Amino acid sequence: MNAEIIAAGSEMLTPARIDTNSLYLTAELNNIGVEVVAKSVIGDDRDRLAAAIRRALSDSPILILSGGLGPTEDDVTREAVAQALNRKLTYSGEIAKALERRFARAGRKMAGINMRQAFVIEGAAVLPNDRGTAPGQWVEESGAVAMLLPGPPHELQAMFERECLPRLAGMVPRMAIRTLSLRVAGMAESDVDQIVAPIYKKYENPATTILAAAGEIQVHLRARCASVAEADALLAEVGGPIELALGDRVYSRNGEPLEAVVGGLLRRSGATVSVAESCTGGLLGERITSVAGSSGYFAGGFITYSDAMKVEMLGVSLDTLERFGAVSGETAEAMAVGARRRTGSTYALSVTGAAGPEAPSGPAGNPIPVGTVYIGLAGAAGARVLRRVLFGDRQRIRVFAAQMALDLLRRRMLGLV
Amino acid sequence: MNAEIIAAGSEMLTPARIDTNSLYLTAELNNIGVEVVAKSVIGDDRDRLAAAIRRALSDSPILILSGGLGPTEDDVTREAVAQALNRKLTYSGEIAKALERRFARAGRKMAGINMRQAFVIEGAAVLPNDRGTAPGQWVEESGAVAMLLPGPPHELQAMFERECLPRLAGMVPRMAIRTLSLRVAGMAESDVDQIVAPIYKKYENPATTILAAAGEIQVHLRARCASVAEADALLAEVGGPIELALGDRVYSRNGEPLEAVVGGLLRRSGATVSVAESCTGGLLGERITSVAGSSGYFAGGFITYSDAMKVEMLGVSLDTLERFGAVSGETAEAMAVGARRRTGSTYALSVTGAAGPEAPSGPAGNPIPVGTVYIGLAGAAGARVLRRVLFGDRQRIRVFAAQMALDLLRRRMLGLV
Numbered sequence: 001m002n003a004e005i006i007a008a009g010s011e012m013l014t015p016a017r018i019d020t021n022s023l024y025l026t027a028e029l030n031n032i033g034v035e036v037v038a039k040s041v042i043g044d045d046r047d048r049l050a051a052a053i054r055r056a057l058s059d060s061p062i063l064i065l066s067g068g069l070g071p072t073e074d075d076v077t078r079e080a081v082a083q084a085l086n087r088k089l090t091y092s093g094e095i096a097k098a099l100e101r102r103f104a105r106a107g108r109k110m111a112g113i114n115m116r117q118a119f120v121i122e123g124a125a126v127l128p129n130d131r132g133t134a135p136g137q138w139v140e141e142s143g144a145v146a147m148l149l150p151g152p153p154h155e156l157q158a159m160f161e162r163e164c165l166p167r168l169a170g171m172v173p174r175m176a177i178r179t180l181s182l183r184v185a186g187m188a189e190s191d192v193d194q195i196v197a198p199i200y201k202k203y204e205n206p207a208t209t210i211l212a213a214a215g216e217i218q219v220h221l222r223a224r225c226a227s228v229a230e231a232d233a234l235l236a237e238v239g240g241p242i243e244l245a246l247g248d249r250v251y252s253r254n255g256e257p258l259e260a261v262v263g264g265l266l267r268r269s270g271a272t273v274s275v276a277e278s279c280t281g282g283l284l285g286e287r288i289t290s291v292a293g294s295s296g297y298f299a300g301g302f303i304t305y306s307d308a309m310k311v312e313m314l315g316v317s318l319d320t321l322e323r324f325g326a327v328s329g330e331t332a333e334a335m336a337v338g339a340r341r342r343t344g345s346t347y348a349l350s351v352t353g354a355a356g357p358e359a360p361s362g363p364a365g366n367p368i369p370v371g372t373v374y375i376g377l378a379g380a381a382g383a384r385v386l387r388r389v390l391f392g393d394r395q396r397i398r399v400f401a402a403q404m405a406l407d408l409l410r411r412r413m414l415g416l417v
Numbered sequence: 418m419n420a421e422i423i424a425a426g427s428e429m430l431t432p433a434r435i436d437t438n439s440l441y442l443t444a445e446l447n448n449i450g451v452e453v454v455a456k457s458v459i460g461d462d463r464d465r466l467a468a469a470i471r472r473a474l475s476d477s478p479i480l481i482l483s484g485g486l487g488p489t490e491d492d493v494t495r496e497a498v499a500q501a502l503n504r505k506l507t508y509s510g511e512i513a514k515a516l517e518r519r520f521a522r523a524g525r526k527m528a529g530i531n532m533r534q535a536f537v538i539e540g541a542a543v544l545p546n547d548r549g550t551a552p553g554q555w556v557e558e559s560g561a562v563a564m565l566l567p568g569p570p571h572e573l574q575a576m577f578e579r580e581c582l583p584r585l586a587g588m589v590p591r592m593a594i595r596t597l598s599l600r601v602a603g604m605a606e607s608d609v610d611q612i613v614a615p616i617y618k619k620y621e622n623p624a625t626t627i628l629a630a631a632g633e634i635q636v637h638l639r640a641r642c643a644s645v646a647e648a649d650a651l652l653a654e655v656g657g658p659i660e661l662a663l664g665d666r667v668y669s670r671n672g673e674p675l676e677a678v679v680g681g682l683l684r685r686s687g688a689t690v691s692v693a694e695s696c697t698g699g700l701l702g703e704r705i706t707s708v709a710g711s712s713g714y715f716a717g718g719f720i721t722y723s724d725a726m727k728v729e730m731l732g733v734s735l736d737t738l739e740r741f742g743a744v745s746g747e748t749a750e751a752m753a754v755g756a757r758r759r760t761g762s763t764y765a766l767s768v769t770g771a772a773g774p775e776a777p778s779g780p781a782g783n784p785i786p787v788g789t790v791y792i793g794l795a796g797a798a799g800a801r802v803l804r805r806v807l808f809g810d811r812q813r814i815r816v817f818a819a820q821m822a823l824d825l826l827r828r829r830m831l832g833l834v
Contacts, residue, residue, distance in 0.1 A: 013453045015444035016628065018435055027432035036430050038465065040457035048455065048476070055472070059465070190488050190528040197489075209428050209461075210489060212569070220428070275699075275720070281706025282692075282699030285720040289698025292774050292811060300726035303692070303702040303718030305711070309760065313717060343726065357709050371523075389523045392548055393571065394709060 001172050002037045002060040003029050006052055008068030008077045009151060010043035021066045021149075021156050028160065032168060033175020033224055034062060044068070049080035053146065057084070061144045062168070064160075067151030069134035071114045077148055078119055078137070085141050087122040091115075095126065095135055102133060124148075127163040131155045138167060145171065175224055178231035180206075180239040182219040183252045185407040192217045196242045203238050214396070215403030216258070219246075248416050251407065258406045259287045265413045266297040271346035273409065275301040276314055276339035278326065278352040279373065284402045299345035304335070314338030325363040327354050329374050329385040336376035337383055347412070349405045350376035355397045373401045377408050384408070384417060418589050419454045420446050421473040425485035425494045426568060427460035438483045438566075438573050445577060449585060450592030450641065451479060461485070466497035470563065474501070478561045478588070481581075484568030486551035488531045494565055495536055495554070502558050504539040508532075512543065512552055519550060538565075544580040548572045555584060562588065592641060595648035597623075597656040599636040600669045602824040609634045613659045620655050631813070632820030633675070636663075665833055668824065675823045676704040682830045683714040688763035690826065692718040693731055693756035695743065695769040696790065701819045716762035721752070731755030742780040744771050746791050746802040753793035754800055764829070766822045767793035770807075772814045790818045794825050801825070801834060 005026070007019040019041050026036045037060060042049045049068075056063045068077030082089045096118040103110035117134050120126055127136030127147075132155040137148040147164055149156045184192055189212040196219060200208035206223035221239050225231035243250055251261050266273055275284045285301035288294055302313045307326055310316040316334040324330040332352050340348035353373030354360050362368050371390040376383060386408055390400045411417045422443070424436040436458055443453045454477060459466045466485075473480045485494030499506045513535040520527035534551050537543055544553030544564075549572040554565040564581055566573045601609055606629040613636060617625035623640035638656050642648040660667055669678050683690055692701045702718035705711055719730045724743055727733040733751040741747040749769050757765035770790030771777050779785050792803040803825055807817045828834045 013443065013456065015440050015447065016626070018440070023432050023435070026430065030432065036460075037462065038457060038459045038469070039430065040455060042455045043453075045454065052455070188525070188528070190530050193489050193530060194528050207427075209491060211428050212487075277699070277702075279706075280703070281711070281715070282694070282702025282704075282718055282720070285694075285699025286697070286703050286815075287699075289696075289720070289722065290812065290815075294698070295722050298698070298720075298722050300722060300730060301699055301718075301720030302730075303699070303706070303715075303720070305706065305715050305717060309717035313719075313759070342730070369522075391519070391523065395707065396548070396571065398703075398707075 003062035044074035053084035274343035332374035332376035336378035420479035470501035749791035749793035753795035
């Protein structure tokens with residue numbers, strides 16, 4: 001069953017405001033098997049809002065409106081729904097009295113303008129609001145329902161939970177939704193899709209989506225079934241082959257970020273890691289230490305931007321720097337080996353590269369293309385270097401390089417490289 | 418003039434995702450006097466998206482679409498706009514070649530599926546994408562325009578600024594909007610407001626907003642007038658007294674981040690800086706080196722999580738660590754002095770603190786409250802230490818600590834401390 005969400009209010013269309021009610025409502029609706037197929041924010045314009053309501057109710061059996069139930073003239077949700085359904089608004093003496101009591105309890109005189117909140121759409125059920133003044137409304141029309149809920153999140157959430165969910169239970173077939181999220185490092189979106197599309201394309205349920213995030217691809221599967229057991233079985237049926245096809249490229253299957261996965265591997269094997277960073281300038285260390293408890297396995301880091309610092313802090317030889325340049329596999333290796341020796345860590349990671357905007361010169365005076373990155377890994381079994389040319393601006397290159405470094409360590413600890 | 422924004426993509430309809438592109442786009446449109454009257458998120462459903470596009474273009478002369486331009490089958494924005502306008506999609510050999518070149522430059526083979534991105538709506542102008550593979554499109558229809566922009570924010574923003582804003586300038590009546598943005602470090606939002614409210618409250622134009630961001634407060638003034646000269650005069654009339662009242666707390670007045678302000682001061686005085694980080698784990702170095710050209714003044718950094726590394730890498734004495742503990746002003750000072758000596762930099766900054774979630778023990782076995790942070794600054798004139806207890810989670814404490822360190826260096830270079 002499908003739902004749409006509309007937030008009413010011009011203030012929600014300013015650059016600094018976000019409609020967070022729709023996130024709460026989406027989570028609650030998904031939990032009972034209802035899909036949100038569209039959501040919108042509409043300013044304080046009764047005609048535009050009424051047109052959107054009419055359209056939504058003809059497309060989807062469930063429409064949730066938030067906001068625009070207050071006492072002022074720019075609160076037009078009641079009027080817009082009445083207009084869309086071609087119904088009257090009637091004054092409710094009962095609501096008016098409840099409002100007056102509420103103000104009296106707070107020792108305040110009620111401004112007359114609040115009486116706007118006492119108008120009810122013909123045929124609507126009134127939803128009491130125990131956290132604010134604006135009552136909600138539940139209106140049915142030819143098998144569809146529109147819910148009018150107040151904008152403040154704590155009012156909306158209490159009302160939705162107490163008044164709407166029980167009513168929805170009578171409308172919505174019972175349904176369980178289970179999800180599986182796989183995170184993949186070191187592959188392009190199109191390459192992941194080529195591998196997994198032949199598997200997921202055969203299924204409409206679970207729904208599979210592929211997302212590109214910073215330095216990684218995420219594969220999301222979402223199964224909707226009559227029972228949890230059925231949904232889990234379906235996830236296993238489709239997700240299993242997808243995981244198998246992606247193999248060791250999958251670094252986490254429950255949303256855990258790469259630095260936490262690497263941290264877990266280090267902790268379990270009693271190993272430690274140090275870092276030597278040039279173009280990432282501290283980003284790699286920052287990610288590793290963003291994990292609570294990382295002090296147990298992080299041995300230290302060196303941020304060596306200049307040749308001189310690579311020599312002094314890491315013991316990279318001047319000869320290596322002169323012959324191969326700072327952005328080279330040889331320097332990356334020497335940086336990692338140096339960091340490992342200076343900290344006594346089990347592993348050491350290094351990053352050196354051209355993050356831009358200027359392309360640096362190589363040892364022969366040739367320009368090194370922006371985006372060229374070398375990742376070094378040193379361990380007891382020796383050193384290893386990766387080279388990649390990354391797209392994008394300075395920030396993106398740095399983020400991808402840090403991701404590559406973490407993934408290289410993960411793969412080494414799993415015995416894959 | 419009115420605009421609507423539509424974000425395409427089922428992933429944007431999940432409980433954890435927010436369409437932040439619309440916030441950026443709203444700010445940019447407001448700047449040129451365009452009002453956003455509605456925005457929506459529509460899933461990967463071509464018919465539903467096409468209907469929304471048709472409706473939006475009949476209501477508003479400007480429609481911006483974000484997302485759904487990728488290579489996979491659930492990227493349907495191109496098809497939906499073609500369907501809404503009843504136009505054909507034609508294959509562009511030129512785009513295809515550019516895509517191939519892009520992949521070749523990175524030494525990668527392009528998956529055939531990427532060719533979906535080479536289709537252009539009949540009559541559309543192609544908007545080059547220098548930060549990703551999906552080109553944008555600009556389509557006009559009976560006096561209205563639809564812009565198709567990629568979903569990743571850094572791609573969308575670069576394309577909108579370079580390709581769309583100049584084209585919009587020819588459509589939108591000229592209204593001069595001028596803004597002044599003041600960034601303030603080291604003050605609480607309510608303290609800033611108390612100082613500046615008596616000044617800005619007297620004016621509806623410029624509109625003044627106060628925003629709390631990570632480790633700083635921003636004061637935004639926005640004047641809308643018939644001419645630039647008028648708007649500038651108004652900004653000076655209100656902004657001048659606000660700046661005067663905030664004094665040297667204002668570190669930038671044009672959106673420049675603190676690390677760039679500090680970088681400019683270092684560059685202009687021919688000075689260099691190094692860092693020694695404990696609880697920030699590389700974040701301070703990462704911020705300093707995020708500025709293009711920072712290699713000119715960044716002398717290097719040490720990430721020293723453990724006591725042993727503080728001794729070995731920075732020369733902090735065991736005696737200091739034992740007597741005062743790792744989270745102490747004495748250790749912060751010794752770390753900064755050590756980093757300065759080892760790198761030969763003009764200044765050195767250090768951070769040591771308890772970022773949580775566990776509260777570490779002090780030298781006497783007493784627990785040190787989570788959020789306690791010491792910032793050290795060493796220079797030719799001697800060392801200085803700041804102590805603060807910060808609220809919030811691990812991430813927030815680290816971000817605030819890095820901000821404090823940068824601001825301390827700024828104030829030292831300006832002769833304020």
